Amino acid sequence: MYSEKHLYSKEHEWIEVDGDTAKIGITHHAQEQLGDIVYVDLPELDSEFVAGDEFGSVESVKAVAEVFMPVDGEILAVNEQLEETPETVNQDPHAGGWLVKVKLTNTAQLEGLMSHADYAKFVSEESN
Amino acid sequence: MAETDQTLKKTPLAEAHQQLGGKMVPFGGWFMPVQYSGLVDEHTTVRTKVGLFDVSHMGEVRIQGEDALAFTNYLTVNNVTKLEDDQAHYSAFCTPEGTVVDDLLVYREAADNFLLVINAANIEKDVAWIRKNQGNFKVTITNESDDTAQIAIQGPLAQGILQRVCDADLSEMKYYWFKRCKVGPVSALVSRTGYTGEDGFECYVAAADAVAVWRLLLETGAEEGIKPAGLGARDSLRLEARMHLYGNDMDETTTVLEAGLGWIVKTKNTDDFIGKAAIVAQKKAGVERKLVGFRLLGRGIARPDCAVIEDGIAVGRVTSGTQGPTLKQSIGMAYVPTHLSRPGTTLQIQIRNKLVDAEVVKGPFYKRA
CATH class of the missing domain: 2.40.30.110 (Aminomethyltransferase beta-barrel domains)
Structure with a gap:
């Protein structure tokens, strides 16, 4: 369920690193908790964030969840398809439902994130 | 979420919801299903076909006795004298200042027997309010909430499905009317009412019969694609139909007129009711x-x-x-x-x-x- 390619944050974001860029999304667990996603709010291109910053929000009919940067980064691209089809975040959270692509400005921070195995354990502990 | 199970009240259908995969959450002190298949799917099913809701958390208070009509008319802002037997209407309890204690449905079973259906989170408050205002009215006030379950079947296919297991002629039942009848083998009060903006019915049954009626309706509607629906869909459905939710859209800090519920307040040619003088003054002055x-x-x-x-x-x-x-x-x-x-x-x-x-x-x- 949780891809080995990804690293994970305690706020239920995943990050897929490719050199000095990375895609970021919310995890299967996060989308499941939210339910039917009907609106995704994403940042402006070129905006800069530090780890822990809120960079957007994902909303279901019932609730809103802020999404946080797992690492420092500068926005290179946002997933524009989500404006028309926000439900992709439910259907394909770890691939087609990516939120933003960033330029990593502090790769050392990746070491503070969880592996897929650690994240799966984290989720099961959190829900107990 | 672990603390929920112990302290929350459960409807007779709580186990059935969990067996059906309902996602249970705390709501107004109750352990209730927020969704099953997904909020949007349930919402759409109710708009296009038919959905089944457990609303047993709602409260039921019975007012009986020779002054039942006069007392209910004093407690609530709508004109109870206009109701006939087997007819219901939407109303509110107001404070003397004209703010909203609760909104409710008033069912007239007979001139000396009224059923008031109130919000789950307000049961204790409302029962205390009703008793406090009893004064010299000759009535008995019975809180039947724990003994009563309520199942709502809502959507364009609701009548056809319910009719197959109900001995009342539903085609004859108009909006906001009701009948005492049988649903399967079970004694029920069935009204053509709802909180979704669709056609539909609400079935009041004894708590002990709730599981049987719930299962019967799911089985009877299986071919038409009936689905259980949770509180999430109930909220999005009622908001699209622009029906008020107590606690969100009005409460004791907002007047019934500010809340846009002036249409349920009958101040002309009516006896006194709690809040009447204030509401008349507010109507004159504007809000x-x-x-x-x-x-x-x-x-x-x-x-x-x-x-x-x-x-x-x-x-x-x-x-x-x-x-x-x-x-x-x-x-x-x-x-x-x-x-x-x-x-x-x-x-x-x-x-x-x-x-x-x-x-x-x-x-x-x-x-x-």
Whole structure:
């Protein structure tokens, strides 16, 4: 369920690193908790964030969840398809439902994130 | 979520919900299903076919005795003398100041026997309110909430499915009328009422019979695709139909007139009722703020407690808001100063760090064809 390619944050974001860029999304667990996603709010291109910053929000009919940067980064691209089809975040959270692509400005921070195995354990502990 | 199980009240259907994969959450002190297959799927199923809701958390209070009619008329703002046997109406309890203690349905079973259906979170408060105001009225007041389950079958296919297991002629039953009848082998009170904007029925049965009726209706409607629906869909359905939710859209800090419920208040040619003098005065003077419906013109969803901004100042607040699954529009309700309440007015709503335009709209957002 949780891809080995990804690293994970305690706020239920995943990050897929490719050199000095990375895609970021919310995890299967996060989308499941939210339910039917009907609106995704994403940042402006070129905006800069530090780890822990809120960079957007994902909303279901019932609730809103802020999404946080797992690492420092500068926005290179946002997933524009989500404006028309926000439900992709439910259907394909770890691939087609990516939120933003960033330029990593502090790769050392990746070491503070969880592996897929650690994240799966984290989720099961959190829900107990 | 672990603490929920112990302290929350459960309906007789709690186990059935869990067996059906309902996602259970705390709601107003109750352990209730927020969704099963998914909110949007359940919402759409109710609009296009039929959905089944457990609303057993709602409260039921019976008023009986020779003064039952007069007392119910004194307690509530609508004109109870207009009800015939087997007829119901929407009403409210108000404070002497005209603010809303609760909204409710009043069922007249007989001139000396009324059933009041009240909100789950207000049962204790309302029962205390009713008793406190009994005065010299010759009535007995019975809180039947724990012994009563309520199952709502809602959607365009509701009548056809319920009719197969119900011995009352539902085609004869008009909106807001009811019958004592059988659902399967079970004694029930069935009314043509609901909280979804669709045609449908609400079935009141003994708590001990709830599981049997729930299963019977799911089986009977299986071929038509009946689905259990949770509180999430109930909320998005009622908001599209622009029905009020107590605690969000009105409470004891808002008057019944500000809440836009003037249509249920009957002040002409009626006996005295609690709040009447204040409401008459407020009607004459006009209200300073009103609950309006709005649709968002920009992107986003306005949630309860988002501020309505005029010239940089917060002048109102959102009370309900969602993305309407049928309308595919971001809608809501808000209290605004009266000068901003005219349909067509553009409002500015603060959604986190953004100001988003919204248009005041009249009437229900969704109306069935």
